[in-house]
Amino acid sequence: MARIDYPEAVGKLVEELRRLPGVGPRSAERMAIWLLQSAKADPLALATALEKAKAEVVACPVCGFFATAERCAICSDHSREPVICVVEQATDVLPLERSGAFRGRYHCLGGKLSPLDNVTPEDLRIGSLLRRIDTEKVPEVILAPGSDVEGEATANYLASILRGRCQVTRIAQGLPAGGGLEHADALTLARALEGRRDL
Amino acid sequence: MARIDYPEAVGKLVEELRRLPGVGPRSAERMAIWLLQSAKADPLALATALEKAKAEVVACPVCGFFATAERCAICSDHSREPVICVVEQATDVLPLERSGAFRGRYHCLGGKLSPLDNVTPEDLRIGSLLRRIDTEKVPEVILAPGSDVEGEATANYLASILRGRCQVTRIAQGLPAGGGLEHADALTLARALEGRRDL
Numbered sequence: 001m002a003r004i005d006y007p008e009a010v011g012k013l014v015e016e017l018r019r020l021p022g023v024g025p026r027s028a029e030r031m032a033i034w035l036l037q038s039a040k041a042d043p044l045a046l047a048t049a050l051e052k053a054k055a056e057v058v059a060c061p062v063c064g065f066f067a068t069a070e071r072c073a074i075c076s077d078h079s080r081e082p083v084i085c086v087v088e089q090a091t092d093v094l095p096l097e098r099s100g101a102f103r104g105r106y107h108c109l110g111g112k113l114s115p116l117d118n119v120t121p122e123d124l125r126i127g128s129l130l131r132r133i134d135t136e137k138v139p140e141v142i143l144a145p146g147s148d149v150e151g152e153a154t155a156n157y158l159a160s161i162l163r164g165r166c167q168v169t170r171i172a173q174g175l176p177a178g179g180g181l182e183h184a185d186a187l188t189l190a191r192a193l194e195g196r197r198d199l
Numbered sequence: 200m201a202r203i204d205y206p207e208a209v210g211k212l213v214e215e216l217r218r219l220p221g222v223g224p225r226s227a228e229r230m231a232i233w234l235l236q237s238a239k240a241d242p243l244a245l246a247t248a249l250e251k252a253k254a255e256v257v258a259c260p261v262c263g264f265f266a267t268a269e270r271c272a273i274c275s276d277h278s279r280e281p282v283i284c285v286v287e288q289a290t291d292v293l294p295l296e297r298s299g300a301f302r303g304r305y306h307c308l309g310g311k312l313s314p315l316d317n318v319t320p321e322d323l324r325i326g327s328l329l330r331r332i333d334t335e336k337v338p339e340v341i342l343a344p345g346s347d348v349e350g351e352a353t354a355n356y357l358a359s360i361l362r363g364r365c366q367v368t369r370i371a372q373g374l375p376a377g378g379g380l381e382h383a384d385a386l387t388l389a390r391a392l393e394g395r396r397d398l
Contacts, residue, residue: 003296009256015248021229032252034220053211053212066209074203094203
């Protein structure tokens with residue numbers, strides 16, 4: 001009696017789904033079966049969306065955000081202020097955009113300094129940031145990497161090389177909106193006190 | 200200043216990923232970004248696996264398990280015993296196979312009786328089961344729908360129409376292997392007592 005398993009094509013699909021972030025072997029199997037069995041599933045639409053996104057979407061050569069044309073929608077928007085907000089990843093741009101609090105341009109570093117992971121300044125898009133500051137006549141660079149250790153190190157490194165070229169600021173750290181003092185950790189409170197402002 | 204969002208192709212990919220079972224809007228976005236940005240990702244391999252699985256995999260016309268040829272690997276295996284194990288879904292076959300405790304054939308109903316969801320006997324593959332019992336000279340049918348209310352109802356319904364045609368049995372209910380009494384619910388314990396055997 002031969003050992004039975006799913007047909008090879010199903011196994012291959014499970015294997016590919018399993019590589020997605022947050023998907024384990026059980027959920028990959030569940031997704032594959034759903035894709036093949038459910039009347040609501042449309043595996044070919046997903047396949048087409050993957051192929052189309054892979055073919056069309058590139059990193060904007062100027063700022064690193066997602067683009068389908070020569071430049072991304074933000075870099076081609078001439079009504080934007082010349083201020084540059086430096087973020088770690090292209091995925092950090094939309095949260096800032098949705099806040100509605102920033103009307104300038106962005107620069108995605110593509111990561112943060114992390115000696116343990118062998119990420120050095122040469123691995124980040126810092127050279128192109130320096131060129132932009134010169135050519136775009138940037139009055140201010142807002143440093144907005146995350147507030148973890150690597151993010152802080154990246155912000156400090158950038159501040160040291162940008163100082164003198166333009167105004168350099170760091171986004172504020174403190175209590176998150178709606179957060180009570182009892183839920184804040186000690187470091188957040190220390191930074192919130194440090195960053196206090198006159199009223 | 201125009202409202203910025205991901206390029207349309209990314210949005211479409213997020214939308215398609217979001218339809219997968221167990222995937223919410225945040226994880227769909229995370230998956231899409233990973234697929235487009237990670238060096239380890241291979242979106243075209245996933246697209247190909249989807250297309251290939253969709254094109255190659257069909258339900259076996261005899262038993263309903265996954266097949267790529269005219270019949271599935273189990274139905275084409277002539278060394279199997281003529282006993283039929285009736286399960287709800289094609290996905291219930293492999294767990295039974297992996298147990299190594301069954302050497303017969305299977306029949307996937309494609310669901311279970313559930314008046315609340317409008318699933319009636321006509322929606323299940325019962326006619327083809329009756330034909331198989333006649334043509335394959337089946338000595339025994341093992342009823343293995345789940346042990347929930349609908350599974351029990353389905354097993355009882357099948358038992359009522361199969362009685363007289365062949366021997367009809369139901370897989371046992373009781374303590375799961377490795378389960379202590381303190382973790383078992385009352386219904387499981389009641390059924391374990393009911394189904395006790397002489398030693």
